[in-house]
Amino acid sequence: MSSLELLAPAGDLEKLKIAVLYGADAVYLGGRQFSLRAGAANFDDKNMLEGITFAHRHNVKVYVAVNIYAHNPDLETLPAYLQFIARAGADGVIASDPGVIDMILKLQPDLPIHLSTQANTTNWASAAFWKRLGVQRIVLARELSLEEIKEIGSRVDIELEAFVHGAMCMAYSGRCLLSNFMTGRDANRGDCAQSCRWRYHLVEEKRPGQYFPVEEDARGTYFMSSKDLCLLEYLPQLAQAGVTSFKIEGRMKSIHYLATVVKTYRQAIDSYLKNPAGYQALPQWMEEIRKVSHREYTTGFLLGDQGKTATVEPAQSTYTRLAAFVGLVLGYNEETGRIIVEQRNNFKAGESLEVLVPRGDNRTLTVAAIYDGETGEQMEVAPHPQQIVELPVDEPVPPMSMLRRIG
Structure with a gap:
């Protein structure tokens, strides 16, 4: 339990420093290529070196996302980029594409590999397979229940990381083609247009031009727009199931969001480590995280209902904040x-x-x-x-x- 890690997003250098100063044990970031958050400012080589130096000065680890699903041209420049990440002193790399992982293992065997949630690891056999291949940590699929996580943790001796807070994707482990189809922007290469957050109407085949709203209220229905994840209450159960890294989503969120959420989860984790048996998610913590821009909070799939009661918020596409x-x-x-x-x-x-x-x-x-x-x-x-x-x-x-x- 003493090794529980609070892992925070760093969309740029300023956000990295905020995450470090507000209590993160580790941060994850992306460069200008190979990362699944093309809309974030991300890090050029100079900023990545400065960010890693700053984090290490505060005893905070840095993991670099190389988690796109690569096309052939991507592989031409990847070896040089992996070499730079290793020389920069990154503490690990997040990847999902088997070809990319194979290249990391061959070219930079000393660089720890964390398997991205994009690889949708949903069972212990897959976790065992990736461990045999050389992966050191599994970032679990968000579709898992607590019982499923517990079985993976009991059967496979590998580091487990799970998302505990932030925006969720309506597609299976983020593997979505909706953005590609609607806008030509590839979500699996970091350029998602968030088409699922748009408002849609129905058109009947024989009545073109007549748009029928599917409404919950006057604003319309956003029937693919997910609620936001919040697992403050379930940190003990996740830790007991074998999760050692608690991950916050949000490389494109504001520094206010980042500071508020990181500080709150820092307080929660410290409270749990101090008194595991007496842990309670305090009301003031929930009040605090409601101050940032968010959609209605949910426990996602954790409680085993397959997200039926908690995942999609039909009437809400916009954020609220206090x-x-x-x-x-x-x-x-x-x-x-x-x-x-x-x-x-x-x-x-x-x-x-x-x-x-x-x-x-x-x-x-x-x-x-x-x-x-x-x-x-x-x-x-x-x-x-x-x-x-x-x-x-x-x-x-x-x-x-x-x-x-x-x-």
Whole structure:
């Protein structure tokens, strides 16, 4: 149990640093190619080297996703990329394509391989097969129940990783052709258009041009749009079933989402490790993760109902949230007694904001005044996006803390 890992997404260098500072034990990221999140900023070679150095300085591991289903041209540049990942000091590589895995085993045999959830490992025999081949960790398919996970863990001595939080895909282990068909963007090569989140109508064959809404409410029905996963309550059961890495989805999510969710799961895992028998998912944890943009939360397939009661939310395609992220704390000006803030959304003098800090209890800050970070001029509101401002405080606020408006 002491080796339980909190694994967080890192869509770019800023997000990597946020994940590390807010409590992740490991992060996963992708380069500019071979990764299944083409829409994320991702990492060029320079940023990947900087990110790995930063993470290792904080005793955090870095896993690099090379999890596309490759076409022939992809294989031409893959060997050089694998060599770079190994030299950069990555702690492992996430892959799903058998040809890619074979190439890793031959060209970089010292690079640990984690089998991506895209490989949809749903039984112990498959896990045993991949172990014999040389894979060190299985990222379990999201379609598994707790009992199925437990059987895999009892039969195969291999590291198990499971998603515990984040967006879910309506397709089997993310293996989807809908985006390809609708837009020509290949979901299995990292360029999903999320066609399942769109609103659809029915057209009867003999009445072309007449569109019949399939409605749950006035907005229409999003009958392929999944709810979001949240397994805070079931961390003990997952650990006892053999899962050692708890994974958060979200390489394309905001830094506010990342900080909030990582910090909450850090608190939950630490609470479980301190007192496994007495673990409870505290109400304040659930309240906290509802502050970020999310769809209705679900336990997915974990409880064995095949997701029938919990996976799809017909009437919801958009996100809801209970807080708005308005500023990132960059530092503290000792001469003026003010925190230095990069504005991320509008806020004004006189407002009461919550301060999300990387460690410890959150605080409340009343914005007594706002000063231009360059001129020192006092303002009622910062007029420019991402403007640097200073706010007077009674005590310093840790760098990378976040200011947010509740409600």
